[in-house]
Amino acid sequence: MPYLTAPQIEARxxxxxxxxxxxxLCVKIALPVATVSxxxxxxxxSYLKIGNGAxxxxxxxxxxxxxxxxxxxxxxxxxxxxxxxxRAYQGSTAFVVPAYTDTAGNAHGPLSTPAxxxxxxxxxxxxxxxxxxxxxxxxxxxxxxxxxGWRKNRAPRVVAANPDTAGVDLNRNFNIAWDYELYFSxxxxxxxxxxxxxDAADERFIGPAADGAASQPEVKNIVWILEHHPVTYxxxxxxxxxxxxxxxxxxRNGSDATKTxxxxxxxxxxxxxxxxxxxxxxxxxxxxxxxDRHAAIVGSMRDAIRAATGRTYTVGGIADTIYxxxxxxxxxxxxxxxxxAGSPPIHAFAAEFGDVADHFQPSYxxxxxxxxxxxxxxxxxxxxxxxxxxxxxxxxxxxxGSKWCIFSMAVLDLAAGAAWLATLRQGRTVLxxxxxxxxxxxxxxxxxxxxxxxxxxxxxxxxxxxxxxxYTLVAPAASVTARALRGRSR
Amino acid sequence: MPNAEPAYAVVEMxxxxxxLAQLKAISxxxxxxxxxxxxxxxVIRISALADDAAQTAARALGCTVTVVKSAEAYRKQIEEAYxxxxxxxxxPDGSN
Numbered sequence: 001m002p003y004l005t006a007p008q009i010e011a012r013x014x015x016x017x018x019x020x021x022x023x024x025l026c027v028k029i030a031l032p033v034a035t036v037s038x039x040x041x042x043x044x045x046s047y048l049k050i051g052n053g054a055x056x057x058x059x060x061x062x063x064x065x066x067x068x069x070x071x072x073x074x075x076x077x078x079x080x081x082x083x084x085x086x087r088a089y090q091g092s093t094a095f096v097v098p099a100y101t102d103t104a105g106n107a108h109g110p111l112s113t114p115a116x117x118x119x120x121x122x123x124x125x126x127x128x129x130x131x132x133x134x135x136x137x138x139x140x141x142x143x144x145x146x147x148x149g150w151r152k153n154r155a156p157r158v159v160a161a162n163p164d165t166a167g168v169d170l171n172r173n174f175n176i177a178w179d180y181e182l183y184f185s186x187x188x189x190x191x192x193x194x195x196x197x198x199d200a201a202d203e204r205f206i207g208p209a210a211d212g213a214a215s216q217p218e219v220k221n222i223v224w225i226l227e228h229h230p231v232t233y234x235x236x237x238x239x240x241x242x243x244x245x246x247x248x249x250x251x252r253n254g255s256d257a258t259k260t261x262x263x264x265x266x267x268x269x270x271x272x273x274x275x276x277x278x279x280x281x282x283x284x285x286x287x288x289x290x291x292d293r294h295a296a297i298v299g300s301m302r303d304a305i306r307a308a309t310g311r312t313y314t315v316g317g318i319a320d321t322i323y324x325x326x327x328x329x330x331x332x333x334x335x336x337x338x339x340x341a342g343s344p345p346i347h348a349f350a351a352e353f354g355d356v357a358d359h360f361q362p363s364y365x366x367x368x369x370x371x372x373x374x375x376x377x378x379x380x381x382x383x384x385x386x387x388x389x390x391x392x393x394x395x396x397x398x399x400x401g402s403k404w405c406i407f408s409m410a411v412l413d414l415a416a417g418a419a420w421l422a423t424l425r426q427g428r429t430v431l432x433x434x435x436x437x438x439x440x441x442x443x444x445x446x447x448x449x450x451x452x453x454x455x456x457x458x459x460x461x462x463x464x465x466x467x468x469x470x471y472t473l474v475a476p477a478a479s480v481t482a483r484a485l486r487g488r489s490r
Numbered sequence: 491m492p493n494a495e496p497a498y499a500v501v502e503m504x505x506x507x508x509x510l511a512q513l514k515a516i517s518x519x520x521x522x523x524x525x526x527x528x529x530x531x532x533v534i535r536i537s538a539l540a541d542d543a544a545q546t547a548a549r550a551l552g553c554t555v556t557v558v559k560s561a562e563a564y565r566k567q568i569e570e571a572y573x574x575x576x577x578x579x580x581x582p583d584g585s586n
Binding site: 001002003005008072142145148149192193195204240241273322323356357359360361362363364365369 | 572576
């Protein structure tokens with residue numbers, strides 16, 4: 001069986017949507033902007049939305065594949081993931097990543113996600129799968145063996161006489177530090193360490209200066225997805241190098257809250273990987289602990305991949321792990337929580353599947369080629385969905401033993417909720433341990449539980465009210481508690 | 491742009507980052523993945539397609555060159571990838 005072509009990927013998505021029961025379980029949605037390419041298209045293409053149910057409180061997850069034309073494996077693996085997820089859900093069976101025996105004869109896996117977990121995933125989340133983000137690029141690479149290494153899209157060439165000046169690197173075209181000569185110091189912008197280029201013949205071409213960021217139809221379509229779905233977990237799937245990464249890609253990660261991509265005071269000053277004077281702020285304060293959570297999730301993805309195939313992927317921040325790169329999807333999706341008012345925390349990831357021997361088109365038939373990559377993609381995607389999954393049952397505050405806990409109900413469908421509650425539990429334990437605070441706390445809890453009996457049934461039906469309490473009471477209380485606990489420990 | 495000429499082997503090179511510009515000037519050496527840092531800051535890891543002459547040139551510059559996949563094996567891999575493209579695929583069967 002050969003790799004799928006772009007039209008076959010569209011047809012496969014249509015078949016999956018048509019076969020899904022109940023209706024609406026899997027929907028194929030056409031993207032609004034057609035491609036503008038040299039000799040191909042214009043092409044209209046689609047993504048899948050898998051999810052059973054609607055309404056408030058649903059988590060939205062997005063996986064993107066095939067952004068680079070030559071990386072053939074991930075689009076096929078995302079489609080087979082959709083197929084297996086739907087089959088497991090409809091058949092009330094586990095999603096099984098089959099066992100694998102490596103070249104040394106060592107057995108790995110199988111990995112099994114229980115049917116009940118699959119059901120929770122599909123019932124509580126909208127799972128968006130853009131299996132092929134660069135259809136014309138893939139069509140070009142598959143048209144002739146001489147094109148096998150093409151990475152960019154097929155935007156019309158900048159220099160008519162130079163065919164290499166066709167195309168833009170889509171993963172350098174997003175609106176995050178896109179003009180790297182503005183974002184970085186002159187030395188950092190000129191560094192060979194930086195993976196971005198203003199040379200149209202370069203395979204990392206960011207796009208024509210006159211057109212600005214997000215100029216490419218394929219990028220506009222992904223931005224459209226982010227603007228029309230409340231995506232809070234996403235991943236961009238690439239090959240190769242055996243990496244699972246989180247932001248930032250534009251710079252190393254830092255803890256100084258003034259050092260942000262949007263702070264113009266640092267324009268032309270950021271030093272990239274040439275020095276340590278500037279590092280991009282990655283929030284990691286309680287209660288969300290965003291950096292810790294990203295690190296934990298990429299760690300769980302690495303562990304799942306290792307369990308599936310025995311290969312150990314390297315994890316870390318993009319700039320720390322591979323190289324600094326501007327204008328990437330992962331950084332852009334992550335940055336939206338800082339630029340879009342009222343955004344909840346957003347978790348963004350990128351992965352590079354396979355090794356140099358797999359190369360960009362691993363053998364489809366060799367069990368150590370595509371079938372191994374496919375297992376790794378599925379293992380990672382399952383971990384992403386698990387990470388995004390809201391807790392099955394809201395954990396009650398320790399000691400309250402009450403199902404009428406307002407705070408637990410308020411954070412029921414928030415990924416950060418468990419961390420907030422854990423912080424509050426620690427604070428409560430401290431307060432109960434002091435003679436002067438124990439009695440007031442217990443008296444307050446009696447009032448709290450009485451109020452909970454009246455409020456919780458109402459909150460269960462009203463997402464806006466849960467959000468209001470979560471963000472105006474629970475999160476600030478957890479933040480204050482965390483600071484107090486830190487102060488106490490000093 | 492790299493191509494699938496039979497003379498290209500898949501190689502991995504460990505090089506001084508200062509050599510990058512000279513490496514780019516070598517004929518028939520196509521860097522495939524941007525250089526990745528290693529624990530040793532004086533060494534970067536580069537994966538590339540390179541024919542025999544290009545491998546020799548890279549070694550002469552001081553790079554450690556390891557052939558990960560021979561030219562013959564790489565040619566077969568690419569030929570397999572293109573074989574049957576566009577034919578109607580078999581139905582999805584959870585092949586992994």
